[in-house]
Amino acid sequence: MNVGILGATGAVGQKFIRLLQNHPWFKIEALGASQRSAGKQYNQATNWIEDVPLPDDIASKTVLECRPSEFKGIDFVFSGLDSSAAFEIEGAFAKAGIPVISNAKNYRMDETVPLLVPEVNPEHIELIKNQKFTNNGSGWIVTNPNCVAVPLSMALKPLHDTFGIETVILTTMQAVSGAGYPGVASLDILGNVVPFISGEESKIKPETQKLLANFEDGKLNSPEIKLQATATRIPTINGHMLSATVKLRQSPSDLEEIKKTFLNWKNPIAKLDLPSSPEQVILVHEEDRYPQPRLHADQEGGMQLHIGRLRISEVFDISFVAMAHNTIRGAAGGAILNAELLVKKGIFKKD
Numbered sequence: 001m002n003v004g005i006l007g008a009t010g011a012v013g014q015k016f017i018r019l020l021q022n023h024p025w026f027k028i029e030a031l032g033a034s035q036r037s038a039g040k041q042y043n044q045a046t047n048w049i050e051d052v053p054l055p056d057d058i059a060s061k062t063v064l065e066c067r068p069s070e071f072k073g074i075d076f077v078f079s080g081l082d083s084s085a086a087f088e089i090e091g092a093f094a095k096a097g098i099p100v101i102s103n104a105k106n107y108r109m110d111e112t113v114p115l116l117v118p119e120v121n122p123e124h125i126e127l128i129k130n131q132k133f134t135n136n137g138s139g140w141i142v143t144n145p146n147c148v149a150v151p152l153s154m155a156l157k158p159l160h161d162t163f164g165i166e167t168v169i170l171t172t173m174q175a176v177s178g179a180g181y182p183g184v185a186s187l188d189i190l191g192n193v194v195p196f197i198s199g200e201e202s203k204i205k206p207e208t209q210k211l212l213a214n215f216e217d218g219k220l221n222s223p224e225i226k227l228q229a230t231a232t233r234i235p236t237i238n239g240h241m242l243s244a245t246v247k248l249r250q251s252p253s254d255l256e257e258i259k260k261t262f263l264n265w266k267n268p269i270a271k272l273d274l275p276s277s278p279e280q281v282i283l284v285h286e287e288d289r290y291p292q293p294r295l296h297a298d299q300e301g302g303m304q305l306h307i308g309r310l311r312i313s314e315v316f317d318i319s320f321v322a323m324a325h326n327t328i329r330g331a332a333g334g335a336i337l338n339a340e341l342l343v344k345k346g347i348f349k350k351d
């Protein structure tokens with residue numbers, strides 16, 4: 001399929017370009033960004049921050065304005081747009097019959113838009129049928145969650161299915177790449193921890209509840225979960241670490257039962273054989289010093305969820321840490337996996 005990238009010059013846009021090189025199903029045919037970049041050659045418009053060379057065929061492409069009329073012949077677009085522009089632009093593409101697979105926050109909580117992590121809530125893609133961007137259903141929007149809600153929902157899903165989740169106390173240690181480019185000023189972050197990320201904490205609870213919602217009669221039924229998050233920025237490059245303490249609705253008999261819950265969890269999309277699926281979705285580390293972002297964030301192409309420090313909590317039921325690559329599993333890689341699931345499920349329609 002021919003794909004376009006909106007916000008192609010940003011941190012997430014660059015990750016899309018990197019991950020889509022040699023993708024067996026998707027070929028990048030169009031790159032869009034703001035008016036600052038439109039009309040320039042891609043290598044002149046962007047500051048390439050990936051640690052692999054910029055592919056020649058991409059470097060020489062002309063950056064387009066993010067208007068549907070500029071994206072003729074494109075089957076769908078991935079969006080890494082800044083949220084200040086995403087609402088209007090993504091809506092315009094969907095109305096023009098070009099499906100959008102987005103990383104931006106703007107449509108995530110719309111009740112007709114799937115907020116999707118394929119291993120957590122693949123059945124939510126049915127919501128697309130409720131969307132009204134086009135009369136014939138050719139244009140629609142699917143979103144992926146905030147880069148904390150992704151690892152959190154993946155870690156909570158097996159627990160929620162077995163015991164139910166009542167309360168979560170969460171502290172995040174988020175890598176600098178999560179702030180995009182140029183992101184946090186070096187004088188703020190080097191040798192430091194910043195105990196606040198603007199706009200981050202308020203997204204975590206509603207997105208996690210939506211991800212864990214039951215899908216019944218065409219509607220989502222979200223669980224009531226109490227969640228208190230403290231989001232901090234730390235000087236790692238990639239890989240958000242989460243420290244969670246969880247109260248379950250039914251108490252586990254012991255730590256072994258919790259471990260077995262993770263080990264026995266069945267990946268609902270395992271049989272689909274999607275190109276970006278990791279072999280092992282959840283890796284539970286036994287060593288107390290693992291996981292670590294520098295050692296583990298890139299494992300399985302950056303698509304694996306790492307759990308560690310699993311222990312019985314003296315305050316609630318259990319405590320653990322979870323870690324995943326924020327711009328791959330938490331952004332571009334997650335969006336590509338969403339697209340693969342949608343292709344396999346036959347959601348794309350031709351006009």
Ligand code: NAP
Binds near residue numbers: 010066179
């Ligand atoms: P970024 O590096 O700041 O890139 C933003 C992109 O949006 C650039 O390509 C920029 O183009 C484009 N843009 C800005 N204003 C525009 C406009 N008015 N019209 C068209 N294009 C416009 O940000 P990022 O970190 O890649 O994040 C992109 C999106 O993904 C955001 O919505 C963010 O919240 C979300 N997200 C990021 C992460 C992460 O870990 N970084 C994770 C999950 C979700 P120019 O270069 O031309 O300005």
